[in-house]
Amino acid sequence: MRVVLVSLLVVSVTCLPQGAPPTVCQTLMPFHGGGISPQGGIPPYSIIPRRQGGRVAITVTSSLGIPFQGFLLQGRTPRREILGEFDQTTTQDGHTIQCGEPADSLTHNNPGEKNSLDVIWTPPDGYEGPIVFNATIAQSYDTFWVGVESPPVDISRRSVINDPSFNIPRQPPTTTPHYARPIAKQSSTEFDPFYSGCAVTKLCFGAPDNCVINKSCKSAVAVTVSGDRYEFELKADNAAWVGVGLSDDDKMGDDSVIECVTRNNRVDAYMSWTSGPPNSYGAARLSNPQLGIQLLNGSVVDGVLYCKIRRDAYTNVNGKVFDLINEKYNLLIASGSSATASSVSFHDLSFLASAQKQSLSDVSALAAASKLLVRLHGCFMLAAWLGTASVGILLARYYRQTWVGNQLCGKDMWFAWHRTFMILTWALTTVAFVLIFVELKAWSAEKNPHAILGTVTTILCFIQPIGAYFRPHPGTSTRPVFNWLHWLIGNSAHIIAIVTLFFAVRLTKAELPDFVDWILVAYVVVHVISHLVLSVLNCTAEKSSERRVTSFPMKDLGASGRNSGYNDRSPDAPFSNVRKGLLAVYILIIIAIVIALIVITALAPIEETWTTLKSTVMDNN
Template identity: 50%
Template sequence: MREWTAWLLLWLCLCGRGWALSSGAPNGTCASMTPRHTGSTPQSSPPPYTVTPSVRQVARNGKLTVALASPQGLPIHGFLLEARAPGSDEAQGAFTSYPDTAKTINCNGRYASAVTHKDASKKNSLTFEWTAPDEDIKTFIFRATVVQDFQTYWTGILSEEVKVVEHPEVSTDHSTGISTTRNPVKSTTEIPVIPEFPDPKAISEPLNPIYEGCGTTKACFGPGECLATKSCSMMVSVLDRVEDYEFEMMADSALYVAVGLSDDGSMGDDSVVECVYDATNTAVQAYRSSNAPDDKANFRDEKPFEGITLVNHSYINGRVYCSFRRQVVTYTNNKTYDLANQPFFLLLASGTSLKDNNIGIHSAKVSTSSAKYLSDVTGWTAASKVLLRLHGAFMIAAWIGTASLGILLARYFRQTWVGTQLCKKDLWFAWHRMLMVTTWVLTIAGFVIIFVELRGWSQEDNPHAILGTITTILAFIQPIGAAFRPHPGTRRRPVFNWVHWFIGNSAHILAIVTIFFAAKLGKAELPVWLDWILVSYVVFHVVMHLVFSVTGCMSERHSASRIDSFPMKDIASSRMALQTDRKHDAPFTCLRKVLLGIYIVIILGLAVAIIVIVALAPIEESYETFSRWLKDA
């Protein structure tokens, strides 16, 4: 008898642990929404969970989705979710779609008016479909209770208000002329919002719903810090709907936007979905494609529509947008992509280059810094571009900074600081050699860095890579030739001088042209107005060379007039005077030094400015982030 009594007491204790660790909330808890946990009380701290409806307006009998999640990624073991009118304790509406780990209960005699857990398994973000009732109720608020463990739970977790209107807001796809409601009446499936995109520079959250839920109910990713300011030039979001995954993508000034699932964060052997604007049919279509493992080219899959469903699309003011749903498990090129159980890097790209049956070269491309599960809604950051920025900074410092100054010294300052030496070499030559060795080191370092970053040859349709390689080869052989230069006065010395001059100046000119092409690379993310700074450098550099050439001619004439002033009978002494004159600085030395000081200040200023623009690219986003930091400070 005692044994049966003990088993009975144990069973009662287990039942008394309440609905959080069993099979869900009973109907009797609909009003209080409080677990029947013996000896425990709700937490008084702010809840680490959020309830987020997909829209803020709904029609009678209209549908919407609501998400329950923790921004910190905390687990959910039990929950109860209802929709109520303000001030009421009665559940309204009906939950018509829910995950396999959930079930509905009938509160207040209303069918499926609340949803709760089916078991005590660990859950992350959850999404549900809810249908508004056909009653005269103007506003609803979703209310939730979430149980983290037996002793830890929060009640009264509220969503923002959802208004019931006769005619929900309508957004029109200008490319097709089709209007869709944000909350379709009596629709069997939810139709997400088609964003109405204004001028990209005037984007704000109310006008661009793609940002709603980022970091709370869905994962979002874009370049730099654009998500914080809701000003992304391109972005992608991923919502775990349990039965599938819903992606949203957009890109400014583009004809396509694409997202790839990658194992290593680099382009190659990836599964891609691309949304492409078809100008002929004035519509956006979604296709499955793949990145080849070897040559990194992109090609359409044999069944480009298999496993994906296009939900919404638009092309407005140069912005391409689409949302599509992808099956949890798909197969591509003998590889399985399990979105629920595999972590992935996200590759996001956009561009304007299109081919007959696939997309072309990307104008912009960015990848995540690490592989993550798509159900993880936080921590999606862009991969570091330190090597890319170092490459640009090194090349700018080398060819706009040290090379420009080194060439100038060698050409115009041989007869300046005569008699002054550094390391037993004439001062002009010592500085020329130091500056050109620095140019050589920075160029070789930058060349190696970019190959490490790209892991191969650049795929962009831009001559920057070819011109940069030629420049690097010329720069590499220049000091080798200088090391074997003939002695002054020998027969081959003039030949060396001309070859050395030609290779050095050719490398410098090619380097500047290469930098101009670099400003057009999508990966560099440089502003279009950088061209004006580069043009300013070229103009200033050429003008200063002309000025130094004029001062050189003036100096030579002044020296010649001094020699010609000797009478014929003193020709011997005049030759001696010429030799003596070469031991002193040439005329107008003071002017040349002043001009050199001006040249150094301007050139270094331009080089530093361009390096800052390259290092902080995209500079507009960096400026906005800095301004926001100053404002907050």
Template identity: 45%
Template sequence: MMDRSVVAATALLLAVLLAGGPQEAVRAFQIGAPNSNKTCTTLLPRHSDNVPRAGPSPFALSAAQGARGEPLNVTITSRQGFPYKGFILQARAADDLMPIGTFVVHDSQNTQTIACFGEDHNTVTHSNPSEKTSTTFEWTPPVDFNGQVIFNATVVQDYSTFWQGVVAKALIGDPALTGSTAGISTTQPPLTTQRTSTTNAPVTMKPAINYRALSPIYIGCGSSKACFGYPNDCDVDGNCNIMMTSLERGDKYIFELMSTDPRSLYVAIGLSTDQWMGDDLVMECVVINSEVKLFQSWNIRPNPRKGNTRLPTNGNLQLMNYSHVDNTIYCQFERDADTTVNDVRFNLPTSQYYVLLAHGDEVKEDGYGGVGYHFRALFSGQQGFLSDVTGFKAASKLLLRLHGAFMIAAWIGAASIGIVLARYFKQTWTGSQLCGKDQWFAWHRIFMVLVWSLTIAAFVIIFVDLKSWASSSKNHAILGVITTALAFFQPIGAIFRPSPDSRRRPIFNWLHWFVGNSAHILGIVAIFLAGQLPKAELPSWWIWIMVGYVAFHVIMHLMFSVAGCISERQSSKRINSFPLKEMSSSRTPLSSAERRQEAPHACFRKFLLALYIFGILVITIALIVIAVLAPIESNSTITNFQNWISTNRSG
């Protein structure tokens, strides 16, 4: 028989272990939310790795309109009869994350106030874990406050189940003065970003506080789960357009996917051994009849645009939670850590993968037949473990951005100016030369060498970046190849041009004119088409800037032509035929004497040229900035610059 002392010790140890486990959960909410800067900012409980529920909350928050400095009642209720055990509640101005006003509790046994950021009674929480279905508080606004106030709460049902962003809006003061509406209540969590101020009053902020307002999917990024989103590092700022997270939990991996693009009908994550689509495991959340369904599929090499096929999940994939609210798709699911799909083993704990993230609006058979081509795809720049909380970083798009910038500089900038110089300025600056050549020819050659160099560099760069033919941008790619070929051979042909007196010179002139203008036109069309490429991430109004460029280019050419006609009339050198020898702005052949004489109205033509160069430079720089900083709408540099301007104006 086992020694009694051993039995007693074992029993005591089991009792301690059994008692110790629940105490952690009980301690987590039995005395209310802690008074810490992190909790006061995020309104989130410290419940290990648990994250807020993403679906609609079963709890509601309501508040009435109030007068300046007068108290009003705020109530948390259970809409479906589910009891809750804990909560934390603050009142905030519509344009601020700092709690304002003071709470008064009438049931001190179940509720209490805490002092967030050193201000007494500005936050209210529970004081014991008893079950509740309704709790009412009295809140008094600041005496000088007039406008909309947002009550923001997190409600805890149990240790692992809680909802963040349970909100209600109330109007304080005169509605006619604020322009707001009163008595608004909602349970949908608002997607917020960093704090901004729209008032002219100076704002005092405590530097130790992180004011990032967190949506549930962002909680734990970098500390308990891996995150990857777009734009790059958006999980830090809480402003992702598309995002994934992964968390290892025992023999399961928990994934979250989110897309905030209103066009999205699906959001998907792919696991790959390389950075290219093909032979990838894909998990996709698809909106079907206002619900979100989870599927598994496989990208087939070498044509992933048409080669994605659905696969059975075989019980390895389980949807845990989802929502489709305010045009935002969210899903949470788990998959087994070690599975075999399409004869390929995916051992998530021991293998590193590239993460492919995509969303789009093309679905087949209402979503049940698969998903179509994405309008945005994001690739991680390196392989990594899905359990690595440092997360993933997007692959560098430096080469892609350089390709766009070089092509814009070549065909919008240098080619446009070079062509104008050769066509309209052969009888300008005739009294001076550059490197022994006429001014127009020297500068024409400089600009065209620049076009050639930038085009060849951009052509090589994009193939180094893609490492293959871009089937998803076929028209753009074909025009780009033709443009590059024409640009490549154009200066080679110019080297072998006949002498001015040769009978073959007119043939050369026409061929040189045709090849150069064809390359220019095709290059412009290719840049037009770049605005439709998902990888380019260009804004929808890109096309209107290009239309503006074409209109400006055509109008200026008409003005140059009119100026040339006036100049000819002034010098009385009209002709009725157009043999293409040495062509002036009006295609009139020039004699040696005429070639050395500057045409009338040179100052006016120079003014038009200066105006044209200025306009081309402005358009070129604008297009390059948009292409390099794409997506321009969500670029943090632009956002910070706008905030800086707003701050200086308000100051």
């Protein structure tokens, strides 16, 4: 009798050594211990499908590093039909069983601990449509999850049965558990299951603009609606958090936000509320941060943060009702590089708002809100401070005795062009400053000194022509004071403006590539070398001539008499032709640099724009 009892006890605490039997094919419910219930809540395991050619590679793993002992894995259609064929030769941990057709399900070989499972699945000939991989995963005999689902994968008509370019290394036989190996990052986004069904069965929106088409989003949201069930999928690359906001406009402020945050090897979901102007921008979590949401799945695989969240169709957030069934909303998608236990940081990795409101059940593509004013702001500032200001300053400093005797509108040539370029600088800067405040309607929320330095530059630029208009007449005692102030304010504004442009490269809204820094460095080198060469020419000219060349040297700033550089009417100074040639070369280089930066700014993010253009050309061909 004791032998029988011991035998029954052993059977009741050990996972089935030969895997799941065909009797559980439809329900996926194991009969452990005479009826042990499956675990509730979010499973610590993820099923990650990756498509290539006519087959799908599947990885079962835990982002928390929790091993599992048993499993039963199947591919199913939206109608819950089991289909396809697993290749059991691609894994040492499982074998196939027949639930409907041969090899349409895969189960474990033994109850040993497994840190991951890699296997290849092949759809039947001629099948087209979405596939979801379902599994029962047993951490131990009495701890298991039923109905663990993968993201859907779209299957097109199979053209390659045995794709030689795709091969998952077989796991070598081992008597001890192996460590979970990292999932190889795919060289192409073609196999990212997140985008499967976009604009067909779910609404997708991501940053930067058009990234859903290219499957290259830094952050993205997908909304699937089934009756009154609203499920949000969020993903972001190399981010600490990703969030989606429901808004009445395309600006941040008074919005309901779902955050997906990773900390300490956990993925958590929270509900938060954004503030807006006149207060500083920010997202504060609700006192009940799980209000109306339920985290269904979360993982961090190969640096990609992913979560799936179900949100109630009706929620009352901060006294505002969000009715997902009857109302339309703008979508705001964002991601950031850091988060704390109580809040997320600024969205320093990505941010994008949709251009118009849309029902979440409408799966048609969402256009991004226009960034025209931001782009114009950047283009105008580049034209002003790299272009017109640079040339205007050079003319005033080194070309006062060039084109002597030639006048434009009754003024010396150098002065007429200097004034023209500086008026253009003033106008471009003023318009750019107004445009960015029209766009933001508030102070910038980014922790970047660009906004402060840009404001200082604009103030200095604004007062410079006003001071010049009221400049004292040559020969008066206050003229030297004006000369020094005019020189100091002008050069200070120019230097601060260049520093401001360097900081602009790091702005999230600018979306500029890092190599823009090197283009700005090239400008600085050209500008400094030009000043040095022209200064050497002026010193040489002074030694080769009995009269002094007036090139606006520092000592002339204190001149107050009529014989100062402002009124010198002597012929062109020595090396005048050389200076003219250098000016022509300088202007050509500056024009090239300014045009390049304006094009990059207008098309930003230029990497994605180039990818879109290339894809369009290829499609047309």
